[in-house]
Amino acid sequence: MFNASSELESLIARSVPGCLPEQLSLTPLTGLTGTSWRIDLHHQPRWLAKPRLASQDILGIYRHQEYRTLRRISGAGISPQPVLLTDRWMISSWIEGQILGDRFSHDCGLDGIANSLVRLHRLPPNGFSLNLKQRFERYLHGIDKRRLSPRWLALHQRYLNSSLPRHLKLAPAHLDLHGDNAVLCSNSLMFIDWEYSSDADIAFELAMLFCGNRWNKGLETDLLQRYINAGGYSDGEKLRHQIDNWKPYVEYLILLWFETRWQQTKNQQYLIDCQPIRIGYGI
Ligand SMILES: Nc1ncnc2c1ncn2[C@@H]1O[C@H](COP(=O)(O)OP(=O)(O)OP(=O)(O)O)[C@@H](O)[C@H]1O
Ligand SMILES: Cc1ncc(C[n+]2csc(CCO)c2C)c(N)n1
Known part of the structure; x- marks a missing residue:
């Protein structure tokens, strides 16, 4: 039978000069997808x-894209380094530090988020x-087609027919920023899990950050001020307006993602999470 652990051991041993399989130990990490x-050396x-x-294709996760993105951005010091891509695995460096977790949406997280985001968006x-x-x-x-209603299909069509906001500034974006994807390192905040990353409007990234974490207006304003102070964008008013333009699209993306995950996993939590959005839309 296919044994992921020994396959990875020999893959690493072949790729890292001087490294022997017996010096490695592997720990499975159960993620969402x-x-x-985790591969340890000594x-x-x-x-x-x-x-x-x-199963990652339907979610829009492509490891070759994630790998090439890491190659392009890892010099900025806010992401893991890419190491190896095969037809079965993507290997990147482990980031040593503390997962920010609940501190992400509090004062102590905001400066780090703003500074690292500005570095990315430059x-x-x-x-x-x-x-x-x-x-x-x-x-x-x-x-699940049984969850679709005529009202929902009409809403979907409206989104497809609408004109998207014009980009303020196109830049590499992470697009899945939350406390479990932020690692506090000795002198900066690093982001992990770049699987949804692509080029996007900086205001779209900020709208994803705000809506995905259910931030209130106070937190949004606080983060925006720090983002602007760190040199992210000069016209705060314009940025704020553009974020608001993106929010309906972000809400709809979040709904569709929860529904897709429900269909893939049948984990009830996804139904609970999407219910308020469904109610808001009346679908
Ligand atoms: N480069 C990294 N450096 C340090 N810790 C990491 C790194 N990548 C992941 N982790 C830790 O390992 C855990 C598992 O990562 P993984 O990306 O496989 O799963 P996930 O983010 O929970 O779900 P998904 O399957 O959607 O990616 C993460 O939650 C994080 O705590
Ligand atoms: C462009 C883009 N597409 C899909 C996702 C995936 N996604 C959509 S909502 C959500 C969780 C709640 O915010 C996740 C992981 C993303 N992040 N960015």
Whole structure:
């Protein structure tokens, strides 16, 4: 039978000069979309191996895109370094530090988020642009058809026919920022889990950050001020307005993602999470 652990051991031993399989130890990490592995060398965490699975396609997760993104951005010091991509695995460096968790949405997290986001948004685009309407269409295919109503289909059509906000500034974006994807390191905040990353409007990234974490207006204003102070964008008013323009699209994306995840996993939590959005839309 296929043994992920020994496959990874020999993969690393072949790729890292001077490294022997017996110096490695592997720990499975159960994520949302499959089992990743932490790989330790001499009992020190060194790498993370993520599987490449067909079920990730429907979510818009492509490891080759994630890998190439990490190659382009890792010099900025806010992400893991890419190490290896095979037809079955993507391997990147392990980030040593503390997962920020609940502190993400509090004062102590905001400066780090603003500074690291500004560093990311100053990089040139990577060449993988987010196609939001295509993602809406893809996600609709992946959900339980019995949950679709005529009102929902009409809403979906309205989103597909609408004109998207014009970009303020296109930049590499993480797009899945929350406390479990933020690691506090000695002198900066690093982001992990770049699987949804693509080039996007900086205001779209900020709208995802605000809506995905259910931030209130006070937190939004606080983060925006720090983002502007750190040199993220000069016209605060324009940025605020553009974030508000993106929010309905972000809400709809979140609904579709919860529904897709419900269909894939039948985990009740996804139904609980999407219910307020469904009620808001009256669908
Ligand atoms: N590069 C990294 N450095 C340090 N810790 C990491 C790194 N990548 C992941 N982790 C930790 O390992 C855990 C598992 O990671 P993994 O990305 O496989 O799962 P996940 O984020 O829960 O779900 P998903 O399957 O959607 O990616 C993360 O929650 C995080 O705590
Ligand atoms: C462009 C883009 N597409 C899909 C997702 C996935 N996603 C949508 S909502 C959500 C959780 C709640 O915010 C997650 C993980 C993303 N982040 N960005």
